[in-house]
Amino acid sequence: MAVSPAAQREGVQVGQSLADARALYPALTVRHADPAADLKALDSLSAACERYTPWVALDPFGGGMGTANLSGAGLWLDITGCAHLFRGEEALLNDLFHRLNTSGYRARAGLAATAGAAWALSRFAAHEHNPSIILPTGQNITSALASLPIDGLRLDGNTVEGLERMGLRKIGDLYTVPRAPLSGRFGGAVLRRLDQALGTLDETLSPRRPCPAFEARLTFADPIRRREDIDAALTRLLEQLCTDLERATQGVRQLVFSLFRVDNIVVRVQAGTSRPNRDPVHLAHLFQEKLEKIDPGFGIDAVALAAVETNALTVRQVGLDGGVDNTNRENTAKLVDRLGGRLGVGRITRLTPAASHLPEQASQEIPASGAPEVDCKDWTGPARRPTRPMQLLVQPLPIEVMAPVPDGPPVLFRWRRRQHRVRAAEGPERITPEWWRIEGDNRDTRPLSNDVRDYYRVEDEDGKRFWLYREGLYHPGLPPAWYIHGFFA
């Protein structure tokens, strides 16, 4: 439950019944709580906060507070090593508040050396007139927290109530209480939270998105909008990132380019490579197509480029003969990246042999990016003799066939409303289904002989060649089903 500042001025308070509030101010607008939308808003806010640090987490502590004016949700920002980029902690906080206020949020913040202390400060020390409390490093956390209520320790409602009944109302009261009876009575949570807030116990929080190992960021004094400026920023980031990668002998497999818009919306663009790569020119090329579709809104005031996935990439020595094979392979990988960048990775494929003798399964397509090297020797089967067509229909098409004998080649068939008179035929090549792949139930209900295929290569009067098959063995009284499966040249 929350009350807007305007309503507060009219005397409406949190915790009042709706009838009382309406009596105070009849024109009161009432909205139902929408936790899902709240969470979504918080999520997009956390994405926007990634402009300050890659390490942003949603506050796991939700609700359960004794005082009702705290909904409990919040954001963690670990700004270790980031503050100097914004000229200090205070400047960073001011920037954050300015940004939140302009988009209509009222916020309170606490900044301290431990997560627990920051939590307590933001919720119980900060207030409307002084929304941000900074506890500089080195200052005594113990004394800063002493006067704050016990709620500041992130404890559940029952524990807080129990502590208050014992007269322990402030965090400072706990400092002098003997520890053993306390943990005996309330469990380990109280002391753990206290130690975490005071920094004697480590606390790990997991960030909302995994922190990339390699990242480069750039903030602008004035928001940029033009495509050329975005390109220039990308180039600078790539140079920085690739230098870092080279030092670590790593190459990029997956890149995420985040553009932080002024209106707190984050646009993310991804690009992948088929082989580890750290060539800035090539990587920039991968983003070209995608950047065209970006809507810069009212402007972009920060960008970040993260190498989400990296692989080892050692410096390779080029042979005295120029090392043709390697450079050729790299150029091919770059071409695959460029094609995949525009058309989609799934549309660039390579053929790979599969352990199956069914023609439609023997040759499979896999995405070319990251595909293992296949040797020519892996391709088994009929080597030179054209027993398999180059164009194999994905789905065999039924045809009407006239055959003199039920298990012989056809003399006439009709396909696409055209009649083809067969001049010569070769076959049959019998391909039986793979019984070892059939699942238990089907084995009993459907006899294998129904799926036996007798393939014929036939040539019609014009010299066109087709690959036809008859499905199933001959059963008297049943007309056999014929299909066309491919074309020979």
Add this chain to the structure above:
Amino acid sequence: MSATVIHKPFRPDPDVLRALRKQIQAIERHAPAKILNTDQNNAQQDETNAFVSSRFHSQTISLGAVEIDAALPWNGFPVQGLHEVFGDVAAHGFSAALVARLAKTKGGSAPILWCQQGRDLCGQGLMAYGIDPSQVIIVHGKNDTDILWAMEEGLRSACLSAVIGQLYRVPPIAGRRLQLAAEENGVTGILLRATPGKTVTQAPTAAALTRWRVLSAPSLTPAYGIGLGKPNWNLELQRCRLSALQGSGQDKKQETLGRPQSWQVEWCDETGDLSVAPILRDGSVEPQRLKAVG
């Protein structure tokens, strides 16, 4: 002096003609303009030979049949450039036979870019044409625009041995761009403009170096009488760009170069060679074949 010239039939000055040709050649190859300042020795040599060799550095592959190779002005199938193949299902076979030969040009390991819309390419089928399926990178375009873009991108990266694209419509500018990209990077581009089952009647590309039309022809019954013989195709060389650029007044051999010609060829799956089948060896199919070619 000038009066006598007027009465003669118009005959262009060979020196002017030579200079103009070289100028066009320089524009087409983006060569430096100094090629125009030719010395006298150069001017004396055979124009056509100079033209052909300077344009293509005589990098050609053989199609396996001497007659067809000799009919092309390059004395073989030129590796650098864009080629267009029309026809029915046989056009696929002819293109595959070309690609198999081109794949062996750059050390034998340079990949082939195969751009098409459908997903009907079969690895074992490619092997039958002598193409190593692991060398093939397939691009599935959503439309012709995607395929044209992918082909151009492929032709611009010199690491490929051949780029083949199955297309329905090729705008003139796109064709020209492909041809330039193919020529600059020494990669062969093949525009395959046929679908199985139906013949595509689409406007051809003016920019392509050669245009072929390949139709299936009835094969000969093998000697032992059963089964299928080697596939036969009606191969028609419809156009060669070199011939259009050449002026008149050449000798007889050069006149026949690049002129529309047709052969009935047989493709041998064991060697991958084309061989010209002797005409009229199979009387019964002859009338039909003439109809198909005409």
